[in-house]
Amino acid sequence: MLVKSFFAATVEAALAEGSRELGPEALIVQSRKALPEAQHLGRYEVVLAAAQPPGKAAARADAGGPAGTGEPLAREIARMRRQLDSLRRSLSHPAAPAALSFEAAEIFEALVESETETGLASEIAQAAAAQAGPDSGKTTLARDAAIAEIESRFTVDATLGREGAARRIAALVGPPGSGKTATLVKLAVVHGLAARRPAVLISADTYRIAAADQLRSYAAILGVGFELVETPRALDQALDLHRAKGLILIDTPGLAVAEMDQGADLAAYLATHPEIDTHLVLSASMKSADITRAVDRFEIFKPAKLLFTRLDETGALGPVWSEAARTGKPLSFLSAGQSIPEDLEPATQRRIVDLVLPREDRSRAAA
Numbered sequence: 278m279l280v281k282s283f284f285a286a287t288v289e290a291a292l293a294e295g296s297r298e299l300g301p302e303a304l305i306v307q308s309r310k311a312l313p314e315a316q317h318l319g320r321y322e323v324v325l326a327a328a329q330p331p332g333k334a335a336a337r338a339d340a341g342g343p344a345g346t347g348e349p350l351a352r353e354i355a356r357m358r359r360q361l362d363s364l365r366r367s368l369s370h371p372a373a374p375a376a377l378s379f380e381a382a383e384i385f386e387a388l389v390e391s392e393t394e395t396g397l398a399s400e401i402a403q404a405a406a407a408q409a410g411p412d413s414g415k416t417t418l419a420r421d422a423a424i425a426e427i428e429s430r431f432t433v434d435a436t437l438g439r440e441g442a443a444r445r446i447a448a449l450v451g452p453p454g455s456g457k458t459a460t461l462v463k464l465a466v467v468h469g470l471a472a473r474r475p476a477v478l479i480s481a482d483t484y485r486i487a488a489a490d491q492l493r494s495y496a497a498i499l500g501v502g503f504e505l506v507e508t509p510r511a512l513d514q515a516l517d518l519h520r521a522k523g524l525i526l527i528d529t530p531g532l533a534v535a536e537m538d539q540g541a542d543l544a545a546y547l548a549t550h551p552e553i554d555t556h557l558v559l560s561a562s563m564k565s566a567d568i569t570r571a572v573d574r575f576e577i578f579k580p581a582k583l584l585f586t587r588l589d590e591t592g593a594l595g596p597v598w599s600e601a602a603r604t605g606k607p608l609s610f611l612s613a614g615q616s617i618p619e620d621l622e623p624a625t626q627r628r629i630v631d632l633v634l635p636r637e638d639r640s641r642a643a644a
């Protein structure tokens with residue numbers, strides 16, 4: 278076993294020099310900013326370990342591992358190669374933290390792949406590195422630390438209406454086509470019909486005639502009440518009229534960027550009635566920056582929760598939890614398809630974490 282430090286102006290250069298000297302199979306023990314006393318040798322230090330210097334490498338493929346772990350050499354080399362690849366890829370990312378263990382670098386890479394906001398991905402990876410220590414081979418420890426860190430950054434709240442209130446009132450707001458009406462019908466089935474709670478569906482969507490008709494038809498099929506309201510005042514009256522109902526769900530017009538003004542009165546009404554639980558409905562397949570813009574734009578409604586649809590249309594859930602982390606708003610429900618009501622599920626941290634940080638064996642199998 279040969280352990281050696283390589284210094285250079287960049288991590289990449291130090292790595293390149295190290296692999297030239299020790300061979301491409303060399304294992305990275307550590308990469309960090311050089312200590313002050315070694316700064317004259319180069320800004321970064323990469324510590325590499327090799328089983329033996331190249332050339333002298335023995336052909337005893339099933340001899341004990343280089344660290345004396347008893348692991349067959351071939352498997353050890355394959356593992357080192359994966360770690361090197363993974364570290365190289367993540368180090369080439371502009372937001373990658375300078376010094377990460379392999380395990381933390383792999384976590385960073387998985388998070389970036391899930392399109393988690395890079396600053397957040399970097400913080401999670403660093404926290405995982407700090408918890409698991411610099412030692413390699415502690416994949417589970419680092420992963421558990423990363424999971425705990427992710428879970429501490431966002432919340433879920435899969436409830437409708439104020440908990441404990443005699444009647445539950447919820448409104449769905451969001452951009453056109455985000456899935457408000459479809460989700461509202463799913464919620465009516467699960468939290469109304471299935472929970473034996475008398476429900477009424479209210480449509481405040483008077484901009485598109487067909488939109489209200491769609492909800493009216495669903496209400497008829499489900500056998501629940503339906504009201505179309507044109508103004509916040511009419512909404513107020515409808516809420517009063519249906520005060521004995523256990524569940525009231527309010528559908529709202531999908532407001533495009535240029536239409537936000539038209540929704541100002543409704544927004545003001547919902548924002549000032551805390552008994553109405555407003556969920557902002559967004560498509561998980563939207564670009565991350567567009568999700569952030571939509572969240573900021575719909576803040577006039579003061580939505581309490583975020584509800585994501587179209588999980589079936591994206592493999593990258595990073596933006597979903599990054600947005601929950603950024604805003605501090607809990608995730609309520611997740612929709613992953615058009616089936617009513619099967620494709621609606623309560624948001625759980627476990628589900629989100631499983632999607633953004635696939636298990637080691639699963640990501641390996643897929644690679």
Ligand SMILES: Nc1nc2c(ncn2[C@@H]2O[C@H](COP(=O)(O)OP(=O)(O)O)[C@@H](O)[C@H]2O)c(=O)[nH]1
Nearest residue numbers: 453454455456457458459531586587612613614
């Ligand atoms: N694939 C998929 N389609 C969805 C999902 N949720 C809603 N949709 C579909 O998206 C389209 C627009 O939904 P709609 O509820 O009318 O959007 P709204 O304008 O926000 O009311 C409809 O065809 C829905 O069936 C989902 O989770 N996955």
Ligand SMILES: [Mg+2]
Nearest residue numbers: 457458488531
């Ligand atoms: Mg609609």
